[in-house]
Amino acid sequence: MSAFREWIDAAPGARLGLWQALASNYTAEICAGAGFDWLLFDGEHAPNNAQTLLGQLQAVAPYPVHVIARPPVGDAVSIKQYLDIGFTTLLIPMVDSAAQAEAIVAASRFPPRGIRGVASSTSRASRFGAQADYLATAHERVGIIVQIESGAALAAVEEIAAVEGVDGLFIGPADLAASLGYLGNPRAPEVQAAIDRAFAAIGAAGKPAGIFALDTDDARARAGQGFAFISIGTDIGLLANGGRALLRTCRA
Ligand code: 3PY
Ligand code: MG
Numbered sequence: 380m381s382a383f384r385e386w387i388d389a390a391p392g393a394r395l396g397l398w399q400a401l402a403s404n405y406t407a408e409i410c411a412g413a414g415f416d417w418l419l420f421d422g423e424h425a426p427n428n429a430q431t432l433l434g435q436l437q438a439v440a441p442y443p444v445h446v447i448a449r450p451p452v453g454d455a456v457s458i459k460q461y462l463d464i465g466f467t468t469l470l471i472p473m474v475d476s477a478a479q480a481e482a483i484v485a486a487s488r489f490p491p492r493g494i495r496g497v498a499s500s501t502s503r504a505s506r507f508g509a510q511a512d513y514l515a516t517a518h519e520r521v522g523i524i525v526q527i528e529s530g531a532a533l534a535a536v537e538e539i540a541a542v543e544g545v546d547g548l549f550i551g552p553a554d555l556a557a558s559l560g561y562l563g564n565p566r567a568p569e570v571q572a573a574i575d576r577a578f579a580a581i582g583a584a585g586k587p588a589g590i591f592a593l594d595t596d597d598a599r600a601r602a603g604q605g606f607a608f609i610s611i612g613t614d615i616g617l618l619a620n621g622g623r624a625l626l627r628t629c630r631a
Contacts, residue, residue, distance in 0.1 A: 381546045383468040383522025386445045387587045393602035394445070398591070398613040400425040404438040406614050411442035419610060420448045422457070423472050433464045433503070447524070453479065455486035459495050462487060463502040467520050470549055474525035477538035483525065484544030488518045522546045524589065527577050528554035536577050540584035547608070548581045549589035550574055565593060578604065 380388075387394065396417035397410050402425050410418060418439060420432055427435075432448060439446060446466065450457035453471035461469055471483050485493035500508030504517065523544055527536055528551030540548055552565035552574065561567040574590070581588040587607035592598035598611045 380519070381468070381522035382520045383445070383447075383524065383546050384587075387547070387607050393606055394608040395598070395602075396445075396447070396608060396610045397617075398610050399435065401614045401618070402427045402431050402435070403614075404434040406618075407435040408438040408442075410614055411439035411444045415444060417445040417447055417608060419470060420446065420466075422461070423449050423451045429460050429464055432461070432466075436465055453483045453486070453525075455482075455494060455496075458483065458486040462495065462517070462521065463498050463504055465503040467504075468522035468524065468546075470524045470526060472526045472551070473528060473532075473554070474539060475529055475531040476535050477542050480525050480539045480542040480545050484523055484542060487521050487523055487544070489514055492518055524549050526551045526554075527581075528552075529558040531558075533573050533577055536580040537584065540581050540586050545586065547587040547589060548577070549608075550577050550591070552591055552593065578606070 394416035396419055397415045399407055399410065399418050399420045407418065420435055421427065422432060436446065445468065447468045447470050448461050448466040449470040449472060450461050453474060458469060469487070474480050474483065486495060487493060489495045489497055497514065499505050499514055505513035524547040525539060525545055526549050527533065527539065532539065533555070539545065552570065555573060556562060556565040556567065556570045559570055559573060561570050564570070578588050582605065589608040590601050590606050591610045592601055595611065598609050601609050
């Protein structure tokens with residue numbers, strides 16, 4: 380079973396996570412120590428590359444936190460690099476069809492199960508060759524979560540959720556809103572209805588659903604609705620909001 384599914388299935392209730400967009404080892408370590416259930420390291424919109432992600436991954440390694448990384452795109456090259464440096468659970472943005480989801484799963488498995496390029500003794504994932512069974516067993520631990528964040532994905536969500544090797548589905552409200560014609564307004568009733576429809580389809584497929592909450596009230600509501608993993612904020616938000624609040628307090 381994937382490490383992701385094992386972590387989700389270990390207990391009922393929502394896992395609360397924090398988005399990492401500062402691209403910093405130091406702040407990642409602070410956030411890991413704060414006790415979040417999971418951290419998302421963002422390679423899609425944050426200024427990250429394999430080198431910066433590696434440092435953050437090493438910084439949080441001592442902490443009991445589930446680590447998820449988002450490559451900029453779900454292509455075979457990005458997926459292989461992210462897995463090689465030691466990420467086990469990947470969140471793939473912009474997945475619009477079952478065929479795309481199948482290709483993503485294939486990119487995360489070595490032949491004959493898929494097409495992932497082979498590095499063993501030179502990859503951190505195999506502990507530089509010390510894990511002798513890595514090539515034979517890596518597929519068992521890898522977790523693939525795909526993002527549902529467009530009108531096309533919404534139309535195909537049942538088929539995407541049914542793809543073997545897709546371990547979870549995560550709704551991206553910002554892109555979903557934009558795709559449906561409500562750029563910057565994920566609270567629009569039409570977007571909220573789309574989220575509910577996707578959530579129902581994911582649940583019907585027996586897969587865990589995740590979402591990026593819009594604020595703490597939304598996070599609580601999504602937890603009550605049955606979302607299994609919820610992003611409740613970002614490292615940038617904590618710093619920016621904390622800084623503004625501190626200034627407000629001291630200037631009052
Ligand atoms: C989105 O909202 O579009 C995301 O990708 C993450 O929340
Ligand atoms: Mg998005």
